[in-house]
Amino acid sequence: MTEAERFDLVLKSRRVVLPDGVREAAIAIRGEKIAAVLDPAKVPAGATVVDVGDAVIMPGVVDTHAHINEPGRTEWEGFETATRACAAGGITTVVDMPLNSIPVTTTRDALLEKLRAAQGRTFVDHGFWGGVVPGNERELEPLVSAGALGFKAFLVHSGIDDFPMATEADLHRAMPILAELDVPLLVHAELEGPAPAADAGDPRRYATYLASRPPVWEIDAVRRMVGLCRQYGGPVHVVHLSAAGALGEALGARAEGLPFSIETCPHYLLLAAEEVPDGRTEFKCAPPIRENENRERLWEALKGGAIDLVVSDHSPCTPALKLPAEGDFARAWGGIASLQLGLSLIWTEASKRGIGLPDLARWMCEAPARLAGIGHRKGRIAPGLDADLVVWDPGSSFLVEPARLHHRHPVTPYLGRTLRGEVKATYLRGQKIYDAGAFCGDPAGQPLLGRAPRG
Known part of the structure; x- marks a missing residue:
């Protein structure tokens, strides 16, 4: 074998986001893995090289918080449409939440049904969170054995009756099991207390909804x-x-050395309550978008390391469930669809604040992969890891229009916004799956079942 034949493909850029910083480099790929990270001058003669110039090469984005809703509510989303949106947005790994599918992923059989639904229909690699609900503690170990990467629980009503909230007693039963299994518990952290009802004032006013879910x-x-x-x-x-x-509270836990981590989402970092028009229910989510002052504090926490990662919380529904004609925040479905746009949304705002590419890669690639227990394969550009890469232009701008979006329904609060940072190409395990607006080949995503053991 010649030196050039050692590699199937070499991707070269003047801006490659590596674990130790951004520099000119060549990423050599063999099979599905990164074989080497080379000085561009040392690429073997005769190798197949793609030179992207000044475009950035970053690890594929890892989104560990998406509601894909299949099986059972595929009219809301689905594996094919969701993972197309992922590929177009530079996401190479997505982890599906245990609701709002039917059945919810709270038993081993439900996870196996979800795996069957995803087979042959996904454009990116994908994992699954299980759910903690009242009475399912005996299902936790079987779910992990079947490949669940961890578990999600709600401390308030989830929005659907088939995924009931976990009481403190339920958590006391589940958490020692999860600790023994060494898998994370992901928590929707709201405890309902005194507050005006969401329809106590004018339900078309965003301020009415905001007051109903106080900090x-x-x-x-x-x-x-x-x-x-x-x-x-x-x-x-x-x-x-x-x-x-x-x-x-979270920083106090960290100071004690507790394994306690936090994520936030693009909508909390870009949007502010003062800017949400009355009746525009596409902005409704839970917890709610809060005031500008709160948004600035989240950015400071993110920059300072108090917040670990940024993921989409893509939570779509059919357009009718948003009640666009009524504009009723009390009754409309709560959830923001943004799966394809995450990288561009965060870069648009981060670049204004002097934040660099390494921070972006840490928040959106490395830290989510670590949370899901797949950091041995995903989230960094390093030899031995999957050749999951996104090529994007941080200086390029685009308008968010319905025709551009690939998730099932083009309902999002970002329509009409101009964003910075355009994805040019996405590679999954060494193969190009998205190229300048077009998808390449058949769905090739694979399930990611089980976490890497720690140690």
């Missing part, structure tokens, strides 16, 4: 989870943190 709900919930994390020792992860006031 203290999140603060109290995070405090409870810190205590339970301290008691049982297993990893706890707070999903989609909205209230910056809860960060003090």
Whole structure:
């Protein structure tokens, strides 16, 4: 074998985001893996080289918070449409939440049914979270054996009756099992307390909805989870943190050395309550989008390391469920669709704040892969890892239009916005799956079943 024949493909750029910084480099791929990261001057003569010039090559984005909703609610989304959106947005790995599919992923049989539904229909690699609900503690170990990467629980009503909230008693039963299995518990951290009802005022006013889910709900919930994390020792992860006031509790847990982590989402980092028009229910989510001052505190926490990662919380539905004609925030489905746009959304705002590419890769690639227990394969550009790569132009802008979006329904609060950072190409395990607006080949995504053992 000649030196050139050692590699199937070499991708070269003047801006490659590596674990130790951004520099000119050549990524040599053999089979599905990164074989080497080379000085461009040392690429073997005769190798197949793709030179992307000044475009950035970054690890494929890992989104560990998406509601794909198949089987059972495929009219809301589905594996094919969701993973097309992933590929177009530079996401090479997505982890599906245990709701709002039918059945919800709270038993081993439900996970196997979901695996069958995904087979042959996914454009990117994908994993699955299981669910903790009242009475399913005997299913937790079988779910892990079947490949669940961890578990999600709600401390308030989830929005659907077939995924009931976990009480403190339920968590006391589940958390020692999860600690023994060494898998994380992901928590929707709101504890319902005194607040005006969502329809107590004018339900078309966003301020009415915002008042119905005050920050203290999140603060109290995070405090409870810190205590339970301290008691049982297993990893706890707070999903989609909205209230910056809860960060003090989390930082206290970190200071104790507890395995406690936090994510936030693009909508909390880009949008502000003062800017949400009344009646525009595409902005409704839970926890809610809060005020501009809160948004700035989230950015400071993200930059300072108090928040670990940024993921989409893609939570779509059929357009009718958003009640666009009524504009009723009390009754409309809560959830924001943004799966394809995450990289561009965060870069648009981060670049204004002087934040660089390494931070972006850490928040959106490396840290989510570590949360899901797949950091041995995903999230970094390094020899031996999967050749999952996104090529994108940080200086290129585009308008968010319905025709551009690949998730099932083009309903999103970002329509009409101009974003910076355009994905040019996406590679999954060494194969190009997206190229300048076109998809390449048949769906080639594979399930990621089980976490890498720690140690």
